[in-house]
Amino acid sequence: MVSRMPEPREAAVSARPELRRVACVGGGVIGGGWVARFLLAGIDVAVHDPHPEAERIVREVLANARTAYARLTQAPLPAPGTLTFHATIEAAVEGADWIQESVPERLDLKRGVLAAIDAACPAHALIGSSTSGLLPSDLQAGLSRPERFFVAHPYNPVYLLPLVEIVPGARTDPQTVADAVGLLAPTGMKGVPIAKEIDAFVGDRLLEALWREALWLIRDDICDVETLDDVIRYSFGLRWAQMGLFQTYRIAGGEAGMRHFLGQFGPALKWPWTKLTDVVDLDEALVEKIAAQSDAQNAGLSLRRLEQIRDENIVGILQALKGADDGRGWGAGKLLAGFEGDLWRKAQAASPDGDDPVPARLSARVAPSWVDYNGHMTEHRYLQVFGDTTDVLLRRIGVDAAYVEAGASYYTVETHLRHLGEARLGEDLTCRTQILSFDDKRLHLFHVLTRAGVDEPIATAEQMLLHVDRASGRAAAAPEAILSRLAGLVERQPSTTMPEGAGRAISPAKRRSDRSPVHEQETDRRH
Numbered sequence: 415m416v417s418r419m420p421e422p423r424e425a426a427v428s429a430r431p432e433l434r435r436v437a438c439v440g441g442g443v444i445g446g447g448w449v450a451r452f453l454l455a456g457i458d459v460a461v462h463d464p465h466p467e468a469e470r471i472v473r474e475v476l477a478n479a480r481t482a483y484a485r486l487t488q489a490p491l492p493a494p495g496t497l498t499f500h501a502t503i504e505a506a507v508e509g510a511d512w513i514q515e516s517v518p519e520r521l522d523l524k525r526g527v528l529a530a531i532d533a534a535c536p537a538h539a540l541i542g543s544s545t546s547g548l549l550p551s552d553l554q555a556g557l558s559r560p561e562r563f564f565v566a567h568p569y570n571p572v573y574l575l576p577l578v579e580i581v582p583g584a585r586t587d588p589q590t591v592a593d594a595v596g597l598l599a600p601t602g603m604k605g606v607p608i609a610k611e612i613d614a615f616v617g618d619r620l621l622e623a624l625w626r627e628a629l630w631l632i633r634d635d636i637c638d639v640e641t642l643d644d645v646i647r648y649s650f651g652l653r654w655a656q657m658g659l660f661q662t663y664r665i666a667g668g669e670a671g672m673r674h675f676l677g678q679f680g681p682a683l684k685w686p687w688t689k690l691t692d693v694v695d696l697d698e699a700l701v702e703k704i705a706a707q708s709d710a711q712n713a714g715l716s717l718r719r720l721e722q723i724r725d726e727n728i729v730g731i732l733q734a735l736k737g738a739d740d741g742r743g744w745g746a747g748k749l750l751a752g753f754e755g756d757l758w759r760k761a762q763a764a765s766p767d768g769d770d771p772v773p774a775r776l777s778a779r780v781a782p783s784w785v786d787y788n789g790h791m792t793e794h795r796y797l798q799v800f801g802d803t804t805d806v807l808l809r810r811i812g813v814d815a816a817y818v819e820a821g822a823s824y825y826t827v828e829t830h831l832r833h834l835g836e837a838r839l840g841e842d843l844t845c846r847t848q849i850l851s852f853d854d855k856r857l858h859l860f861h862v863l864t865r866a867g868v869d870e871p872i873a874t875a876e877q878m879l880l881h882v883d884r885a886s887g888r889a890a891a892a893p894e895a896i897l898s899r900l901a902g903l904v905e906r907q908p909s910t911t912m913p914e915g916a917g918r919a920i921s922p923a924k925r926r927s928d929r930s931p932v933h934e935q936e937t938d939r940r941h
């Protein structure tokens with residue numbers, strides 16, 4: 415049978431401009447994550463949450479998000495939006511382009527809150543609900559303008575995981591779905607329209623099935639929570655971040671592929687262990703057992719520490735995926751690469767030549783994964799920072815993703831890196847570039863890495879790059895437009911003299927015999 419493309423995907427293009435102001439109604443785990451996602455995309459956010467400590471909680475989630483973003487990307491993020499807190503729904507939704515409801519998972523509560531939002535928000539505003547499973551048709555039932563309502567189901571942490579299931583109800587306008595997908599894209603999120611509404615949508619149907627089996631395994635003492643988590647994180651959990659279920663199983667079918675996989679494991683679907691559907695009774699004893707095992711598993715780890723470890727791990731995974739598929743990016747990493755490309759394009763459009771007289775400048779923070787057994791930044795991270803700074807320069811002269819796609823690029827052919835000091839965990843670094851020389855094919859750079867606000871270099875790198883025709887892999891003259899941008903940067907750069915250390919080769923170590931006291935004594939005796 416040939417499947418039809420789902421309706422909402424056909425209305426693919428958003429007619430709306432970018433979001434300027436968002437209201438988040440509910441600022442708990444998920445509401446706080448939405449706040450961070452929108453704010454760090456430069457959007458103003460108004461929050462309403464009656465919890466007495468709502469502001470503290472939101473700001474703590476935001477602090478986590480800022481740390482995670484500093485590690486996630488070197489791309490020029492926009493200036494964060496303005497965060498405000500409001501005592502009423504009416505005040506929060508005033509002037510909002512999008513309202514995201516994230517109050518507790520109770521139909522009656524959500525309906526009341528949505529009715530208040532619907533009555534007070536601007537006519538053009540979209541209304542999304544974070545519900546994990548309630549049907550959008552049930553939630554939109556009492557609204558005066560149900561056509562602008564939909565479920566926007568995110569994943570925790572909302573500021574790092576890009577997926578949002580966009581689920582329309584019976585009365586949602588298909589254009590609303592397309593608009594929601596389009597409006598989320600500049601925040602780095604991937605809105606995925608779900609063709610038909612169903613309880614728990616797609617993600618939570620899968621997660622609930624796994625969770626149900628997990629609860630049985632603990633209740634029946636088959637394993638404890640730590641063993642169960644190990645089974646996931648040392649095996650299929652590692653696969654799922656990059657290939658999901660079906661692509662993974664296609665490979666598991668070997669050379670004969672998916673048909674063979676289905677032929678081999680299809681019959682097993684009739685065996686008892688593949689159709690477990692009973693729901694475990696979450697009685698007091700089981701709750702106590704799981705809570706106690708979970709406490710033991712996480713002894714000494716606060717919630718915020720767990721969140722930080724989780725965020726660091728997710729950032730690492732996203733960055734690995736960004737470099738996958740021969741640098742083209744894969745899955746969520748490809749999305750991140752596209753997001754960063756948009757940020758660079760926007761920054762360049764806002765300031766095509768840039769006002770900065772320094773040809774390239776990059777800020778970086780020493781992340782835990784950058785530190786080695788000596789307790790300082792490890793070697794290859796220096797090259798990463800210098801390489802990223804070179805990329806800043808290349809983008810500035812017009813060598814961006816589109817330029818590379820069109821067939822030419824600059825390749826680094828030589829680097830001389832000097833380590834002059836130590837960069838330690840959490841330190842903010844600045845890298846600045848001087849263009850030493852260039853001609854139609856060669857570009858000679860000198861980077862200096864310092865602690866932010868300090869002049870003394872921690873490291874320097876001298877690099878030679880060649881302009882290359884990518885098809886032949888051979889050096890080729892860069893076009894006039896690139897060369898004249900380079901000339902403009904050279905003219906304006908503050909330093910015109912050769913920097914200390916430029917052109918230096920590694921001086922050979924003295925031969926052991928030259929240094930030996932015996933040798934020196936012998937030499938002395940000869941004198």
Ligand SMILES: NC(=O)C1=CN([C@@H]2O[C@H](COP(=O)(O)OP(=O)(O)OC[C@H]3O[C@@H](n4cnc5c(N)ncnc54)[C@H](O)[C@@H]3O)[C@@H](O)[C@H]2O)C=CC1
Pocket residue numbers: 439440441442443444445462463464465468516517518519527544545546547567568569570
């Ligand atoms: N926690 C999770 O992993 C995920 C939760 N969700 C969904 O997000 C929604 C919120 O869940 P969580 O953030 O986990 O819950 P939470 O309990 O952390 O936060 C709910 C917040 O809503 C506030 N609230 C209660 N009544 C309110 C009202 N009348 N107006 C404004 N705020 C009000 C509470 O003070 C609280 O801060 C639920 O629909 C849930 O299904 C979606 C994805 C994942």
Ligand SMILES: C[N+](C)(C)CC(=O)CC(=O)[O-]
Pocket residue numbers: 546568569570618621
């Ligand atoms: C537990 N949960 C059903 C609220 C989970 C979700 O909805 C998504 C997530 O982040 O796992």
